[in-house]
Amino acid sequence: MKIKEIINTILPTRRSKLFALVASGAICGLGFYTFYVSRAWSYLSDEPSTCVNCHIMGPYYATWKHSSHSRNATCNDCHVPHENAAKKWFFKGMDGMRHAAVFMMRGEPQVIQAIDESAEVIMNNCIRCHTQLNTEFVNTGRIDHEMAMAGEGKACWDCHREVPHGGSNSLSSTPSAIVPYPKTNTPDWLKEMLK
Numbered sequence: 001m002k003i004k005e006i007i008n009t010i011l012p013t014r015r016s017k018l019f020a021l022v023a024s025g026a027i028c029g030l031g032f033y034t035f036y037v038s039r040a041w042s043y044l045s046d047e048p049s050t051c052v053n054c055h056i057m058g059p060y061y062a063t064w065k066h067s068s069h070s071r072n073a074t075c076n077d078c079h080v081p082h083e084n085a086a087k088k089w090f091f092k093g094m095d096g097m098r099h100a101a102v103f104m105m106r107g108e109p110q111v112i113q114a115i116d117e118s119a120e121v122i123m124n125n126c127i128r129c130h131t132q133l134n135t136e137f138v139n140t141g142r143i144d145h146e147m148a149m150a151g152e153g154k155a156c157w158d159c160h161r162e163v164p165h166g167g168s169n170s171l172s173s174t175p176s177a178i179v180p181y182p183k184t185n186t187p188d189w190l191k192e193m194l195k
Contacts, residue, residue, distance in 0.1 A: 062177030
């Protein structure tokens with residue numbers, strides 16, 4: 001069958017074709033608008049200011065920015081796996097979608113804690129960056145996340161609770177922090193209408 005015949009079989013009348021065209025345009029338009037409003041392109045970078053697209057991340061950005069880690073590490077250096085590109089992008093996509101779903105449903109807790117999958121990635125990245133320190137200077141050996149969860153050692157943050165975000169991050173812990181929140185995408189006419 002040719003494409004035209006398939007279309008005529010699925011959409012036999014002119015009215016159904018017009019409806020399909022309008023519906024497709026609306027779906028594409030909403031998709032592009034969502035892409036624009038969510039700043040989806042920014043998540044393709046390793047820029048830390050991307051994390052504050054969601055205002056709930058402000059305290060974490062502010063405390064990271066004032067830590068020693070901000071000189072050498074971005075958010076993705078600690079929070080995304082680095083074994084290979086496929087694993088990095090898959091994890092980044094899945095974690096981002098989970099964050100978006102929790103945020104959209106207003107399910108974010110007062111203090112954010114890493115889930116097990118994220119905690120494993122974070123600890124593996126601590127080990128990756130601090131291998132020489134752990135094996136030569138401090139001689140703690142290599143304790144991975146699974147061993148720490150099994151009680152065969154401590155997770156990095158059991159001793160280094162304040163690194164790099166400080167110990168008590170919450171939605172109200174850094175009220176006066178200067179954070180590069182993005183400008184709103186809300187059009188002026190809509191702001192005026194909502195006043």
